[in-house]
Amino acid sequence: YPIVVAVSVITTFTTPYFIRMADPACDFVESHLPKRLHFLIDRYTKDATTSASATKQLWSSLFKRYLWRVVLYSMVLIALCIISLDYLRPMFVGLFPSWGRFITTVVALVIMSPFLLAMTYPASKKTERERLIAANAKYDVPLIIMTIVRLLIAMVILVYLLSSIYSMTVGWTIGVGLFLILALSFSKSAHKRMVRIESRFMDNLNERELRRSGAKNRLVPNMHLAYMTVGYKCPFVGEQLKNSGLRGQFGVSVSSIQRGGKMIMVPGADERVFPGDVLGVIGTDDEIQKLLPVVEANEDEASDTTQTDVKLTGIRLKANSPLIGKTIAGSDFRNVWEALLVAVQRGEDYLQPDASIIFAEDDTVWVVGNLKRIEAIAG
Structure with a gap:
């Protein structure tokens, strides 16, 4: 701690002098360097300047392309909205009083859909975006802002069209809904999150089957831990593990036996198997699938006597x-x-x-x- 404080105090007082002396020191060193080192330093400086210049040119080209595309497609979409409202709506409402507004909406959206899709698609190529982000992580933020601006312009045009045909409520509801759908579809993180949620939901839905087969409980490649309940017709009920044939016949290992509220971890060879036990079995997919019907075997047919008899x-x-x-x-x-x-x-x-x-x-x-x-x- 004293060393850290001492270094901090010294650098606080000396840094302004080092900054002032930086240019004279550089000039002095440069004037006394051999010519070969001058060549290496000049080439390094030129490469760094060229790289920065190339990135700046790429960003400038991308922004001009983006601006041109947004202006062009916005003008086309606004023109199509005006045509739909001033010409198509009166015509369809006159021909079909009950369905005129709906037909106008469908026709207008069909005509505008190519330009809406072009508006929402990025103006840059994937390789260009990767180069910009690799050159400077800060370029990721402008790219995201450009995507949001495009989607917002598309949403405003849709809201304007639907609000003019129906009402503000309908226009904003559908427009904002489409905007959220598009925003989620363009978000990689949201897509990955939805995939994880879907996968977790399906795993929870099939939890019992996955637990039986061990499909989602991989220990090492091609080795799974499955939990299966011993049925009353299991051929080795009452037998000791060493006489059950689980290792010799099926090639699996028993890691645990749950008997009611009692858990037997790593059971010995003399431990017996009883109906209702839950066996923790380690094996390959084929071995577990082959063993499942044997362990869980029960009476094939119900007793002739039922409660109604x-x-x-x-x-x-x-x-x-x-x-x-x-x-x-x-x-x-x-x-x-x-x-x-x-x-x-x-x-x-x-x-x-x-x-x-x-x-x-x-x-x-x-x-x-x-x-x-x-x-x-x-x-």
Whole structure:
């Protein structure tokens, strides 16, 4: 810190003297230099001056071209607006009272569209803009201002046309909307930002599929980390990892196992795989795609029994019913008929299921179970 302060104080006092003595010192050195060094210095100075002059000439040419294009196309567009409003609008409104203004707008925009596009396109070539920006970063600002001015002139002409045909509200709404669209289309940063937003939106939309396949979770080239849920029909459910064949048969490695709220990182070879586990699997695209249907295998068909088939129902016993003459204990409802006996209706009485009750003809048994399974009780 003391050194920094000392240097700052010394340079503060000596700098004015160095500036005053710069020209005499330069003249003195120049007069005592050999001629060969004079040649090198003169050539370097000439090249630097020529480069600066070339940049200035390029900028001057570009500005003249830009100004000429803006003036020319602005005059053409203004002339087309006047023709559309003074001649086309009365003619179309007279021929088509209801659609006259709309037809005038469409025809005018079709005629003006080539000149509007020419107005919005840059007057410089891409190589010229790159040369200007490379020569001096400050040239990027005038180029942006020129683009904005072109778009603003195009917007004002559109607003004037639409406002004259419809109203100020319609004119400004559509004109400003088109200006914003054009401005965004010309902005590389805005375009890149929109691409990133779209990509993030699609990734969020397909997050589950991407997580399963590991498509967006690349570790190294062609190696991905995917997370897949073990299904109940997975062939190695209950097996230890060393016996599952994941490494030998499929060529993948298991980096983690999530079991409910428990996370097992880098599981050992003796760790078992259970239904519902989420396996973190590392492998190539082909290996993961081959493994997915095996790990996530579930029952192909739903059970024949559904909630609509299981219900409380009363069945009247006929003479040939297999229950006639048997007690409730002897009929073994739960195992034989896969049903629950709720009550036995005998005449007007409802008997609670007692193990000693003997079924008789015309009894009505109230049971809960699969209708298809207990239909045979009736006989």
